[in-house]
Amino acid sequence: MLISDNVLNALAACEYRGIGKAWINKNLRGGESIAQIVGLIVDKDVSADVEGFERRRVAIKAEISALGDAIDGVVAIGDADFPDIQQGVKDGDRPIALFYKGDISLIKKAAGNVAVIGLLTPSWQIEDDEREVVRKLVRQGKCIVSGLALGCDTISHRETLDCAGKTVAFLSSPLTEVNPPSNRPLADEIVKRGGLLVSEYFRGVHSKREFIGRYAERDRLQAMFADAVVLAASYSQKDYGKDSGSRFAMGKAAEYGVPRYVIYDSIRDAVNPMFNLSREAIAAGAKIIKPDGDVKIAGLSGGKSQLEFSI
Numbered sequence: 001m002l003i004s005d006n007v008l009n010a011l012a013a014c015e016y017r018g019i020g021k022a023w024i025n026k027n028l029r030g031g032e033s034i035a036q037i038v039g040l041i042v043d044k045d046v047s048a049d050v051e052g053f054e055r056r057r058v059a060i061k062a063e064i065s066a067l068g069d070a071i072d073g074v075v076a077i078g079d080a081d082f083p084d085i086q087q088g089v090k091d092g093d094r095p096i097a098l099f100y101k102g103d104i105s106l107i108k109k110a111a112g113n114v115a116v117i118g119l120l121t122p123s124w125q126i127e128d129d130e131r132e133v134v135r136k137l138v139r140q141g142k143c144i145v146s147g148l149a150l151g152c153d154t155i156s157h158r159e160t161l162d163c164a165g166k167t168v169a170f171l172s173s174p175l176t177e178v179n180p181p182s183n184r185p186l187a188d189e190i191v192k193r194g195g196l197l198v199s200e201y202f203r204g205v206h207s208k209r210e211f212i213g214r215y216a217e218r219d220r221l222q223a224m225f226a227d228a229v230v231l232a233a234s235y236s237q238k239d240y241g242k243d244s245g246s247r248f249a250m251g252k253a254a255e256y257g258v259p260r261y262v263i264y265d266s267i268r269d270a271v272n273p274m275f276n277l278s279r280e281a282i283a284a285g286a287k288i289i290k291p292d293g294d295v296k297i298a299g300l301s302g303g304k305s306q307l308e309f310s311i
Helices: 006-014 021-027 035-040 048-064 124-139 154-161 181-192 208-224 246-256 274-282
Strands: 073-076 097-102 113-117 143-146 168-171 198-199 230-231 260-263 287-289 296-300 306-310
Touching: 006 021, 006 035, 006 048, 006 073, 006 097, 006 198, 035 048, 097 181, 097 306, 113 124, 113 154, 113 208, 113 246, 124 143, 124 154, 124 168, 124 260, 143 154, 154 168, 168 181, 181 198, 230 246, 230 274, 246 260, 246 274, 260 274
Parallel strands: 113 143, 113 230, 143 168, 168 198, 230 260, 260 287
Antiparallel strands: 073 097, 097 198, 296 306
16 A cells, blocks of 8 residues: 555644644645645744654554555645636635545546535435436446435435446545444445445544544535535434434535535425425525426536536
């Protein structure tokens, strides 16, 4: 496994006080010397020195190497395979390193990727509608992005594979710890069938707060690496504990300027609480996909221009 200097430098820098994704994205472009990086870090953490930085690099390299076959590689800012990030993404949201298993080229550029997301406990009607939309997207050659969670995420990945399509799963955990564990076979199949698993993490969590926070961080990646986001259905934040991470993905899509869509029947679903987030998204500008109709989705392509494709 090739672990580049850019990977080690970015991850080692993050271990210093006051250094995070925003700082890394603002100050590093890849190819900097250790002395240059340490010279920048001391403005935030006066304890930084070259010897200490090198020790951190050695320890991180050993940790990553210990992951073995769970990952195919890791890419960071400055590496040739590091994905292009959309212009509307602020420095604090931009990932600095991505661990992957499978075909990393599937997220090299967002064009052609569609995120299909939703709640953990969909009704049979929501499941059927989502499958229909995913089938149509796959027929158009779209790569389906989701988060490998139970419910709508699992349906997105499963239906894509059943239609011989490619799918990308963003994980909230290291690739050695698929969550939920019951989706480990699905994760393995995604890779075997030419898809991709991606995580920002090579270490586990130390607290429940960190565990929950990683789901929100995962959800932003779904929006970041798609040129359109489709919501199957979800409760909203006002439903107190029933809502899913879909609201984070939809919120980030709006922030990044990624077109948002909801699968929705304005008569049938009008009072169903499982569509509370969908109705909020529609009020905020998301467009409706009718489950049984032909529609056009306008997704990002080449920055700010739009690409229309019919499903």
